[in-house]
Amino acid sequence: MSTSAQSPVPSAQSLTRFVHPVAFLVFMWLVRAFDWVLPGTFNTYGIRSWDVTSAFGIVLSPVLHSGWPHLVANSVPFLVLGLLVAAEGARRYWLVTGIIALVGGIGTWVVNWPGTLTVGASGLVFGYFGYLLVRAFVVKTLSHRILYAVIAIVVAVLYGGSMLTGVLPVRVGISWQGHLFGAIGGGLAAWLLRPRTPVPAKPANTFGF
Template sequence: MPPRSTPNAPSTSRALGRFLSPVVLLAVMWLIQILDAILPGSFSGFGLRSWDLEGLGGIVLGPLLHANWAHLIANSVPFLVLGCLVAVEGTRRFWAVTAIAAIIGGLGTWLVNAPGTLTVGASGLVFGYFGYVVLRVFVRGRVAHRILYAVIALIVISVYGGSMFAGVFGAAEGVSWQGHLFGAIGGGIAAFIGRSRRPDREVRAP
């Protein structure tokens, strides 16, 4: 009987492909920071400027910009780790969570911050991914999935919970606790948006 081909290789490539989105997004941030260091002037002016209608474009651009290299480096590892934990559910899910966290985090920051305050950095997305990973365990789904998500959430809380709490309630001067708080709220809301009501539906990559 001739051997049959198996879909293991395509399945593996498809699974690894889910993590491409957060890697690419982080690479864009690094490229922008490199260009910002080389070119005259500063890109930070394109960030989110509170109470300025023209500054609303910072909802999109602000997360890609950073004040300096230390700012970008501090955000890179948690962004990649938490972003990949979101992306494991699929490319569309990752971008949906990213968009919701950016919009809600950006609008909340724009409204609550003092007028004229300029906010840049991916930490709002980092907090959004954290909120998503922690709260998705409460979304209806297969029992096995919910148990796995609960284990992941506990690990994430044990590793990042302290810094996340401090980033909202003990943020240093010049650090936007508003962006952190509303980013986390956006990520939490994203956990419940677009979910099937059928508890036995399997999550698949696009």
């Protein structure tokens, strides 16, 4: 008889989930490089508030940036928070990212001043933070609640100041709308993707005499 024990070393398949936020960030850098080299600018494809022809900007805006400093400023928090979200799996990472982009993009399109152009991945950054924060309250097991609470506290210590001020209209040229609705989208994603309690099957009707 032979027995097998689970290896403490993570398998290559389990580690591939972390490739997704890294690849997404690399794609952003490639887009910025092409935008820098080619004539014109890709930023015209961002979110232009109240302009129905810019609806595609909801999808494209997160990968566009106004310049290299803008991209550099977003890269580290995006990667750190993105890896934390991706730890739950590639499928969940893209679901969370999609919900954040949709809610954040629509909110920005509606609330921002008409004609305002918005680009950048900071909405995703705030969305990942909102997701991790709300996730601590919707997971079922105590151990997972503690884990996500610790993660939320650590992230709050590292980025708390910028996260709090980022959702307020205190800095000219910064889309607080994108930050605010991105965070709302992240919280909504955590709630929509929360663990569900299985509904017990109803017993079959029986008749006795």
